Amino acid sequence: MSIVQTVLVFVGIPGAIIGLIAxxxxxxxxxxxxxxxxxxxxxxxxxxxxxxxxxxVVHSEGGHPQVEAGTTTKTTAIGGASGEW
Amino acid sequence: MSGESRIDPNHPDYGPVDPHHVQYGPIGHDLGANGFTARQLARLDEALTLSSRESGLTFSLYVGELKAPTRAHAEALFERLTDDSVLIAVAPGERALHIVTGPGSSRRLPNRACALAALAMRAAFTSGDLTGGLVTGLRMLSDSAGRI
Structure with missing residues (x-):
C-alpha cells in the first residue's frame, strides 16, 4: 500500500466512523x-x-394587572419563597 | 418579608420593564428573542393559562435579569400586579428565583407551598431544564391553591 492508502485506511475510515457516531x-x-x-x-x-x-382569568375583584412601565397598583408583596441554584 | 431594604419600584435602576416586553401569553413574540424556542413558549403559555384559569389567581412569569437585591427587585415588580397575583421571577443569569404572593394570593398559597414549588423548580433549573422548571412550578402552585 502507498502512504496515501495507508493514511486513508487507518486514519480516514476510523475518523469517519467516529464523526458519524458523534x-x-x-x-x-x-x-x-x-x-x-x-x-x-x-x-x-x-x-x-x-x-x-x-x-x-376570572378576576374576583375586577381589574387586570397593570404591568406597564411606571404604573403601580396598591398591592404589596406579602409572602412567597426564594431560592438559588 | 426579607431583611433587605425596600426599594422604589419606579426607580430607573429597577426598571420598569419596557411595555414592549410584556405579553399576554408568550405566543406571538419574536422567535428566540427571549431565549425560548416556539415549542417552549407554547408549553409556557399552556401552563400559564391553565394554572391561572383553574386556580383563579393571576400567575405571571418574569424571566430576565434581577438586580441585587434580587428579592427587592422581584417585590417591586410584583407591585405592578393585583392582589390576586402570583409572580414567579427567575433570573437565569443570577441563578435566583423568587415567588411573590400578595394580600389575596397569600391566603390561598402559604409560604410553605411556595417553598415546596421553589424546591422543585430549583431541581429542574440545576439540571438546565428552564422551561420544565417553570411549568412544574406553575402546576404545583396551581394545585396547592386549589380550584376556585
Missing part, C-alpha cells in the same frame, strides 16, 4: 436546541414578562 449522538440536540440554558452560563436575552391572557 453526529448521531449530539447532532440532534445541537440542531434543535440552539439556545438551551445551562447553569452558570450568562442569560443574554432580554427580560420577558408573561401574563395570562385576560380572558383566561
Amino acid at each position: 453526529f448521531a449522538v449530539y447532532g440532534k440536540s445541537m440542531l434543535r436546541q440552539p439556545n438551551r440554558y445551562r447553569p452558570g452560563r450568562p442569560w443574554p436575552y432580554e427580560a420577558a414578562w408573561f401574563v395570562p391572557h385576560p380572558d383566561a
